[in-house]
Amino acid sequence: MAFDSSGGKCVIFSAPSGAGKTTIVQYLLGKLPELAFSISACSRDPRGEEEHGKHYYFLGIEGFKQKIDLGEFIEWEEVYTNNFYGTLASELERIWGAGKTVIFDVDVVGGLNLKKIMGDNALAIFVQPPSFEALEDRLRFRSTETEEKITMRLAKAQIELARAPEFDYILLNDDLQRACKEAEAVVRTFIS
Numbered sequence: 001m002a003f004d005s006s007g008g009k010c011v012i013f014s015a016p017s018g019a020g021k022t023t024i025v026q027y028l029l030g031k032l033p034e035l036a037f038s039i040s041a042c043s044r045d046p047r048g049e050e051e052h053g054k055h056y057y058f059l060g061i062e063g064f065k066q067k068i069d070l071g072e073f074i075e076w077e078e079v080y081t082n083n084f085y086g087t088l089a090s091e092l093e094r095i096w097g098a099g100k101t102v103i104f105d106v107d108v109v110g111g112l113n114l115k116k117i118m119g120d121n122a123l124a125i126f127v128q129p130p131s132f133e134a135l136e137d138r139l140r141f142r143s144t145e146t147e148e149k150i151t152m153r154l155a156k157a158q159i160e161l162a163r164a165p166e167f168d169y170i171l172l173n174d175d176l177q178r179a180c181k182e183a184e185a186v187v188r189t190f191i192s
């Protein structure tokens with residue numbers, strides 16, 4: 001059965017890995033109590049301080065595939081080889097049920113899929129790094145990925161950057177403070 005997208009609004013943040021979408025989403029969650037974060041499910045293990053049910057639902061590969069078979073995802077992607085991520089229908093029911101607007105932090109293909117599913121109830125924002133070099137520097141500076149994973153994420157970024165025009169809004173993340181303020185203004189207008 002197709003997902004009923006009429007239950008509320010949503011704001012989608014997508015970008016290549018390292019562009020800064022998580023940083024901006026966290027800023028907005030601190031500023032706008034009308035928003036609630038869609039906690040994705042994923043198949044990878046937690047990193048560092050990450051907690052199950054806060055940053056992700058860490059299901060492992062088998063648990064994730066079980067939920068695919070049960071039809072519990074609105075969208076899911078094998079974002080990186082053997083690394084699955086997806087949006088559970090139950091998350092939207094939880095957030096819309098509480099009268100809030102959903103905010104997503106998803107990859108570019110997932111963001112465009114959600115935009116299609118949600119129609120006019122969605123604002124899809126692409127976070128644009130100032131340059132490819134800046135993206136690479138940010139990924140390295142974050143120090144969360146191995147060299148192999150950085151290479152993989154940068155290769156994917158080349159393809160993702162070309163899809164920016166398909167989004168409703170392109171947010172340049174050059175100076176972080178400026179970008180956060182711009183994001184706040186755009187989201188405030190959409191949810192008001």
Ligand SMILES: Nc1ncnc2c1ncn2[C@@H]1O[C@H](COP(=O)(O)OP(=O)(O)OP(=O)(O)O)[C@@H](O)[C@H]1O
Pocket residue numbers: 015016017018019020021022023024138139141142173174175176177179
């Ligand atoms: N405008 C900016 N200038 C400099 N550094 C930034 C800026 N925005 C974010 N960063 C830093 O860049 C790194 C990547 O940011 P972030 O983790 O938010 O990216 P992301 O797009 O969510 O990546 P992923 O998809 O891998 O989760 C972080 O260390 C963050 O602090």
Ligand SMILES: Nc1nc2c(ncn2[C@@H]2O[C@H](COP(=O)(O)O)[C@@H](O)[C@H]2O)c(=O)[nH]1
Pocket residue numbers: 015016017040041075076077079085086087105106107108109110111
């Ligand atoms: N299509 C989806 N992509 C998602 C979802 N949740 C997160 N993501 C994206 O995966 C990558 C990797 O994240 P990391 O935490 O391992 O660095 C990143 O681009 C996320 O935005 C989702 O539900 N669907």
